[in-house]
Amino acid sequence: MALVNMNDMLLRARQENYAVGAFDLINLEFAEAIIAGAVQRRAPVILSTAAVHFDYVNMKSLAPSLVRLAEEAPIPVALHLDHGTDLEMAIQAIRLGYTGIQIDTAHLPFEDNIRQTREVVKVAHAVGVSVEGELGYVSGHEGDHSSRVVGEEPIYTDAEQAAAFATATGVDCLAVSVGTVHGLMKGEPRIDFERLRSIRDRISVPLVIHGGSGLTANTYGQLVSNGMCKINFYAELSKAAVDSIRNRLSLHSGTNSITQALADMRSAVQQSVERKIEIWGCGGKA
Numbered sequence: 001m002a003l004v005n006m007n008d009m010l011l012r013a014r015q016e017n018y019a020v021g022a023f024d025l026i027n028l029e030f031a032e033a034i035i036a037g038a039v040q041r042r043a044p045v046i047l048s049t050a051a052v053h054f055d056y057v058n059m060k061s062l063a064p065s066l067v068r069l070a071e072e073a074p075i076p077v078a079l080h081l082d083h084g085t086d087l088e089m090a091i092q093a094i095r096l097g098y099t100g101i102q103i104d105t106a107h108l109p110f111e112d113n114i115r116q117t118r119e120v121v122k123v124a125h126a127v128g129v130s131v132e133g134e135l136g137y138v139s140g141h142e143g144d145h146s147s148r149v150v151g152e153e154p155i156y157t158d159a160e161q162a163a164a165f166a167t168a169t170g171v172d173c174l175a176v177s178v179g180t181v182h183g184l185m186k187g188e189p190r191i192d193f194e195r196l197r198s199i200r201d202r203i204s205v206p207l208v209i210h211g212g213s214g215l216t217a218n219t220y221g222q223l224v225s226n227g228m229c230k231i232n233f234y235a236e237l238s239k240a241a242v243d244s245i246r247n248r249l250s251l252h253s254g255t256n257s258i259t260q261a262l263a264d265m266r267s268a269v270q271q272s273v274e275r276k277i278e279i280w281g282c283g284g285k286a
């Protein structure tokens, strides 16, 4: 079907009340497994690469393959930059063929966050690329160091500020902090659904949740029914991949076959993707 604009995907999700998975990938095996899972479930999907992984992932060399995979997939695929840090990174991603850009300047004072986000929106919209802004702070660690930092608390998104931010910046979707954390934590985070509803009632753009791993089906259901249209997901994929390799080594301790280990990993990632697609309601929507 092809590489598509991320926002078209999310607007339909909002209308029809489901969430699209934005699965962070770290190599081609992950990308292929994510697409295979989405194809199997006939779901639209977002291939996401996180700036925090760029020490490990060479975006310039990987992106052409991701674009190709997306173009050849029989389902709609968006290619998204997760936690882009500045305008320069956003422009690089756009040149590489990305169809969605997150600009995360949520750590800056409110007015500076608006200014920097608006700059990215102006450039991205000129070439038909969607922009995700962020307001509030989802605690925990992005990427592999995904245990929660002790004593670190999230900064919840304020509903009035979210409305002002969305209007002032022109973002296509907004990442909000309502209690999830990046990475895997013990137990389930407590989500402030009242706050989420109040944000949803004030703004018209689709909402995004970061730290989408480790939640129960019931929590996902409530997030989706209260306006979440994009769920960022990585920590569980990473764990599934590592568990599959650990499992192979324990069953076949003498193995030297990297292709077998990678095949196991691919299958584990695909299964995890498929399970979430069904829970988030986007199976059959492609």
Ligand SMILES: [Zn+2]
Pocket (backbone or CB within 6 Å): 083, 138, 142, 182, 210, 211, 232
């Ligand atoms: Zn995030």
